[in-house]
Amino acid sequence: MILTVTPNPSVDRTLEIDAFARGEVLRIRTALAHPGGKGVNVSRALRNHGCQTVAVLPVGGAEGAQLSALLGEQGIAAVGVPVAAVTRCNVTTAEADGTTTQLNVAGATLEEAEAAALLRAVEAQLAHGPDWLVAGGSLPAGTPDDFYVRLSEIARAHGVPVAVDTSGRPLEAAARAGAADLLKPNHDELAELFGRELPTIGDVVEATRELLGWGGRAALVTLGGNGALLVEPERTWWAGTAPIVPRSTVGAGDSALAGYLLDESAPAERLRRAVAWGGAAVALPGTTIPGPGDIDLEGVEVVADPDPAQPVREMAAVPA
Numbered sequence: 001m002i003l004t005v006t007p008n009p010s011v012d013r014t015l016e017i018d019a020f021a022r023g024e025v026l027r028i029r030t031a032l033a034h035p036g037g038k039g040v041n042v043s044r045a046l047r048n049h050g051c052q053t054v055a056v057l058p059v060g061g062a063e064g065a066q067l068s069a070l071l072g073e074q075g076i077a078a079v080g081v082p083v084a085a086v087t088r089c090n091v092t093t094a095e096a097d098g099t100t101t102q103l104n105v106a107g108a109t110l111e112e113a114e115a116a117a118l119l120r121a122v123e124a125q126l127a128h129g130p131d132w133l134v135a136g137g138s139l140p141a142g143t144p145d146d147f148y149v150r151l152s153e154i155a156r157a158h159g160v161p162v163a164v165d166t167s168g169r170p171l172e173a174a175a176r177a178g179a180a181d182l183l184k185p186n187h188d189e190l191a192e193l194f195g196r197e198l199p200t201i202g203d204v205v206e207a208t209r210e211l212l213g214w215g216g217r218a219a220l221v222t223l224g225g226n227g228a229l230l231v232e233p234e235r236t237w238w239a240g241t242a243p244i245v246p247r248s249t250v251g252a253g254d255s256a257l258a259g260y261l262l263d264e265s266a267p268a269e270r271l272r273r274a275v276a277w278g279g280a281a282v283a284l285p286g287t288t289i290p291g292p293g294d295i296d297l298e299g300v301e302v303v304a305d306p307d308p309a310q311p312v313r314e315m316a317a318v319p320a
């Protein structure tokens, strides 16, 4: 079983349009609503592939009720912690040329007692001995930056390894404390953490090794359309697909993380699966999360110890 926690979940609303034009009246081709938030999506991806998972999340107001209902429809085992603030809605525009623009709401305040209730709900699930705790997404207002560090201490006290997928100050807090066995930054998040551009594979690997120096067994660094790097203390693998025109990139990172976590196969195979699941998510509308029928493992190229001089933006598999 894989346990996920999403302190700042969302009802993801996607508006599919031909092209964005500021200041104009735009006609929506399709409007979609999906459950959202990083841990929530990891649970959705795992569940789609028959893996047992429980998602813990705060839920509040009408949107919280909608989120719970959407999760119920998808058969996701969820523990909703009732909170006063209304659950946020993140809005995405998805244009016909593949441009995805996300408008992510900060998320209303999680009161101290509510954050404590969320931690208790996670702890109750940790007693069932999950294979991983996945802590994902931004933190709502009022939550201390080291919230994931505290969660990790609780998980580790139960002997459960922790994967963290977040950004900004919570990422910095978790990384510097060595709180995650696995970190999943994307290219921009890693660059922001180190305050420098990381244009080549070597730059990304060097920064990631610095990260692992603070603690952690591995990092999955996703590179958008340029695939992903799996960095372990001694070895590195790159994997990618041939270019895909996205329908919506929302949920790609979460699907990739779920693909990596699914089982304990060899690192290169886990990375192949991560990239296949991420690529599959990109081809699906809104925050639709792929299932087995969407995945093309063969379309993923995996390279051990990739050339450090290669520019990240040139990385892609050769189309078959």
Ligand SMILES: Nc1ncnc2c1ncn2[C@@H]1O[C@H](COP(=O)(O)OP(=O)(O)O)[C@@H](O)[C@H]1O
Residues within 6 Å of the ligand: 185, 186, 187, 221, 222, 223, 224, 225, 226, 227, 228, 241, 243, 244, 245, 246, 249, 250, 251, 252, 253, 254, 256, 274, 275, 276, 277, 278, 279, 282
């Ligand atoms: N435009 C794209 N074309 C092909 N694959 C993509 C594209 N965007 C994302 N992916 C796949 O999804 C994974 C996660 O995407 P990324 O955008 O890096 O994560 P995040 O959503 O966390 O920012 C990538 O490693 C890649 O496998």
Ligand SMILES: O=P(O)(O)OC[C@H]1O[C@](O)(COP(=O)(O)O)[C@@H](O)[C@@H]1O
Residues within 6 Å of the ligand: 008, 010, 012, 035, 036, 037, 038, 039, 041, 090, 104, 105, 136, 137, 138, 139, 167, 249, 250, 251, 252, 253, 254, 255, 287
């Ligand atoms: O918590 P944040 O950083 O605002 O991100 C939340 C958003 O990210 C998502 O989890 C998607 O993340 P990825 O695109 O990285 O997979 C959405 O479902 C959600 O709206």
